[in-house]
Amino acid sequence: MQPSVDPTINTLQAHILSQEHDNPRSNETLSWILSALSISAKAIAAQIRRARLIDVLGNVGNANVQGEQQQKLDVLANEIMLRTLGRRDDVAIVASEENENPVFLRDGVDGKRRFCVLFDPLDGSSNLDVCGGVGTIFSIVRHDRRANDPIESVLQAGSRQVAAGYILYGPSTVFTLTLGRGVQMFVLDPSIGAFLRVEEDLQMPDAHKHYSLNEGNRLSFPDGYQNYLHWAQEQTYSSRYAGAMVADIHRILLKGGVFLYPPTAKAPKGKLRLLYEANPMGMIVEQAGGLAMAARDQRILDIEPTQVHQRTPVIMGSTKEVETVLSFL
Ligand code: AHM
Ligand code: MG
Secondary structure, X not given: OOOOOOOOOOEHXXXXXXXXXXXXXXXXXXXXXXXXXXXXXXXXXXXXHOOOOOOOOOEEEEEOOOOOEEEHHHHHHHHHHHHHHHOXXXXXXXEEOOXXXXXXXXXXXXOOOOEEEEEEEEEOHHHHHHOOOEEEEEEEEEOOOOOOOHXXXXXXXXXXXXXXXXXXXXXXXXXXXXXXXXXXEEEEEOOOOEEEEEEOOOOOOOOOOEEEOOHHHHHHOOHHHHHHHHHHHHOOOEEOOOOOHHHHHHHHHHHOOEEEEOXXXXXXXXXXXXXXXXXXXXXXXXXXXXXXXXXXXXEHHHOOOOOOOOEOOEEEEOHHHHHHHHHOO
16 A cells, blocks of 8 residues: 655655645655655754854855855855765765766666765855855756766756755755746754744736846946946836845745846856756746746746856746847847
């Protein structure tokens, strides 16, 4: 007899099990990976909450593969994720913003389906010193056993993701997940140590007169973006920018608006990374009824990646707001 799941217990764990129960073939081994991500989220949240007290703020003194200064918590969060995911038999490869190359863990020679987990362990980490919101972003794709090396296996278009999500470490810890059938949102109840569902099949507002971008770069945006900004300000749009993509997209999922990271003089291909930032956030936004684009005619999830750490411009959020931006490009 099939085990049944009590539908009144709306925890992340119960959600994963019920999905597996309803779709036994498509999700057969994701539950262990998602439970590792949930444990990582709790461990990272605990470190962040006490960061100022246990001396884990500030730089390590090294630059990561992107040439960016690593914070102590970037390194710590990366280690937590590598350790928890590394122990899961279903994970073939892990790829992190903080590591130059994907790490190969095990193959699927026993015929068992295995997955690649790509992640940014601590996105927006420069917010840490000022107690601002930061997040973890993850993307899960099937491991391609025919691939010649780990890089080849992780280089898959975002439309092939089987699951994606983010964890926001703010006043509460929020776990937002899609398994390709809608978006579910959970909040950590620290008193019982479980993520409880707060939004089921979340749909974002279609429009909202808010834009979110680093306006300091304005003068080096391509003309279309500058014209859009001019227009939006004439229309009395409001500006909201947390400086952490997870916090900005989380707000837009709930309230609506558009998030942009255009090409700039400093970052001509955009700043955000395709595989573990734009793709997973793009899948969440699309599953919530929004749009995620890289350019006027380029959907983010359709980009065929060529490099693990490749960057892309990002325009994502409420459908009408994204369409308006595109009309200026
Ligand atoms: P990070 O992964 O090194 O933290 O960089 C990504 C972050 C995003 O969260 C955020 O949207 C963006 O960088 C902010 O960049 P800027 O400071 O240029 O506005
Ligand atoms: Mg990041």
